[in-house]
Structures are given as C-alpha cells and as structure tokens.
Amino acid sequence: AKAAGRNAYRFYDSQYARELSDRLILENELRLALERKQFVLHYQPQLDVYSGEITGIEALLRWQHPQHGLVPPDRFIPIAEDSGLIVPIGDWVLRAACAQAHAWRVAGLLDAPMAVNLSARQFDQPDLPEQIASVLEATGLPATRLELELTESLVMREPERSSDTLSRCKALGLTIAIDDFGTGYSSLAYLRRFPIDRLKIDRSFIKDIVDEPDDAAIAQAIIAMAHSLRLNVVAEGVESDAQLSLLRQWHCGIYQGFLSSRPLPGEALTALLRGMKAA
Numbered sequence: 043a044k045a046a047g048r049n050a051y052r053f054y055d056s057q058y059a060r061e062l063s064d065r066l067i068l069e070n071e072l073r074l075a076l077e078r079k080q081f082v083l084h085y086q087p088q089l090d091v092y093s094g095e096i097t098g099i100e101a102l103l104r105w106q107h108p109q110h111g112l113v114p115p116d117r118f119i120p121i122a123e124d125s126g127l128i129v130p131i132g133d134w135v136l137r138a139a140c141a142q143a144h145a146w147r148v149a150g151l152l153d154a155p156m157a158v159n160l161s162a163r164q165f166d167q168p169d170l171p172e173q174i175a176s177v178l179e180a181t182g183l184p185a186t187r188l189e190l191e192l193t194e195s196l197v198m199r200e201p202e203r204s205s206d207t208l209s210r211c212k213a214l215g216l217t218i219a220i221d222d223f224g225t226g227y228s229s230l231a232y233l234r235r236f237p238i239d240r241l242k243i244d245r246s247f248i249k250d251i252v253d254e255p256d257d258a259a260i261a262q263a264i265i266a267m268a269h270s271l272r273l274n275v276v277a278e279g280v281e282s283d284a285q286l287s288l289l290r291q292w293h294c295g296i297y298q299g300f301l302s303s304r305p306l307p308g309e310a311l312t313a314l315l316r317g318m319k320a321a
C-alpha cells in the first residue's frame with residue numbers, strides 16, 4: 043500500500059508539473075494571440091419570448107488556436123484575468139463587437155443592442171467610461187446600442203465603487219445587465235440600488251424549470267421581483283420549447299439559448315439576418 047501511495051504521489055507530482063508547464067505555455071501564447079489576430083467573436087441572439095424577434099445580441103469570445111482549434115473562453119479567460127492580459131483583450135472585444143453591431147446597422151440588417159461581457163480587471167480601470175466613449179466614437183455605434191454585462195459577484199465586491207462606475211458608464215447612454223443573476227447570493231433589493239436595466243437569470247436556474255418545481259418557483263420569483271422593480275429579464279440557456287412556454291407564461295420578456303441559436307460567427311449571423319430580411 044505504501045509503494046502504491048508513493049507511486050500515486052509521483053504520478054500526481056508529474057501531472058502537476060505538466061499542468062503548470064501547460065499553463066505557462068498557454069499564458070505565453072495568449073500574450074501573442076492579440077497581435078496574431080487569433081481572437082474571434084461569436085454572436086448569440088436574444089429573442090422576445092412572444093414574437094421571436096431579435097432584441098439583442100451577445101458577443102462571446104473564442105480563441106482560434108493554431109494547434110488546439112477553437113478554444114472556449116472558460117479555458118483561457120481565467121489565465122488572461124490573472125495575468126492582466128484581459129485588459130487589452132477586453133478592449134479588442136469591445137471594439138470588435140461595436141464595429142460588428144455598427145456594420146449590421148448600416149447594412150439595415152439589425153438595429154438591436156450589442157451586449158459585451160466585462161471582466162473584473164476591465165471594470166476596475168479608472169478610465170473605463172472614457173475608454174468606452176472612445177470606442178463608440180471610433181466605431182460609430184450609438185451608445186444606446188451597447189449593453190455591458192457584469193456578473194453579480196463582480197459588482198458586489200465593492201458595492202459603492204461599482205455603483206459609481208456604473209453611473210459614469212450609464213451617463214454615456216448605454217445599458218447595464220447583471221449577468222449570472224442568482225449565483226451571487228445577493229439580494230435583488232440591494233442590487234436595485236445600482237443603476238441597472240436588466241437581469242440575466244443564470245442558466246443553472248433555468249435548466250430544470252420543467253421538471254423541478256423548486257427551480258420553477260425560484261425562476262418565477264426572480265422574474266416577478268424583477269418586474270416589480272421595473273427591471274427587464276433575460277432567461278439564459280433556454281434549450282427546449284417546454285422551457286420557453288413556461289417563460290412565456292411567467293412573462294419573462296427575453297430569452298437566449300441553443301433553442302433559438304448557438305453563438306455563431308459573424309458571417310453566419312449575417313447570412314441568417316439576410317435570410318430573415320428576405321423572407
């Protein structure tokens with residue numbers, strides 16, 4: 043047993059070393075990815091639960107890695123966040139998303155807000171509102187067509203400061219959504235003191251609304267509370283018609299999820315929008 047234990051330790055040890063070196067390699071590659079133009083955005087529509095009309099688009103980052111293929115954000119954003127690389131990457135995301143939204147507008151294909159995810163490091167930049175203003179100016183996108191998505195836990199770290207930053211951003215004319223709502227254990231009443239426009243109910247609460255009465259009760263309660271505080275609500279991760287029909291029943295205004303569309307590359311969504319316009 044002792045020998046096996048030692049072997050197990052050795053195995054663990056080498057595995058740890060491998061993970062560490064993988065991470066260092068990844069971090070170095072990440073450093074070069076921007077100049078090598080390896081980042082791409084995919085876009086997922088947000089739809090009106092009744093009409094099916096597209097009311098917004100969320101930009102989601104991917105890394106087109108020369109060996110590993112399309113790398114999802116959960117695999118590299120934490121590393122980008124730790125190393126501070128998320129700041130220049132996030133700036134690229136904002137620019138690219140605003141440029142795409144503007145292009146769809148001028149082509150007459152879509153005039154709905156573009157939602158962009160912000161990380162903690164970006165949110166903490168003292169000149170964030172000025173940076174956003176300069177991106178809007180450079181791309182030509184009106185501020186009213188930009189939405190910032192911030193997670194509940196991010197804004198709750200330092201509520202006073204967050205509230206101030208959010209107000210300065212909102213003064214530009216954009217809207218604010220609280221992402222992953224329900225996962226941060228904060229009270230909605232408290233959050234409401236922030237200048238926010240909408241809540242995105244986390245997918246984990248939507249997943250089992252059809253089969254689990256407790257989950258259904260929670261989702262329904264969040265929707266009702268949001269309405270009474272005059273916030274609009276988006277359900278994330280909607281995958282089935284049964285889920286959508288419950289959301290309609292509960293008057294959750296907007297949904298997003300694989301049921302309607304997976305996040306798509308810009309060209310694919312352009313083609314889809316053209317098709318919808320022609321129909």
Ligand code: C2E
Nearest residue numbers: 102103114115116135159160161279280281298299300305
């Ligand atoms: P998120 O902001 O909560 O984004 C929603 C995630 O759920 C996306 O994963 C999306 O592809 C996925 N999703 C959408 N509909 C469904 C569905 O019906 N079923 C399931 N199972 N999943 C669905 P993705 O693109 O892998 O992004 C993961 C997370 O990475 C995002 O979660 C966000 O926190 C972060 N992220 C993505 N892009 C950016 C970015 O540009 N900047 C920052 N800071 N974070 C980003």
Ligand code: CA
Nearest residue numbers: 100159191221
């Ligand atoms: Ca989001």
Ligand code: CA
Nearest residue numbers: 221222242278
């Ligand atoms: Ca989310």
Ligand code: CA
Nearest residue numbers: 221222244245
């Ligand atoms: Ca999430």
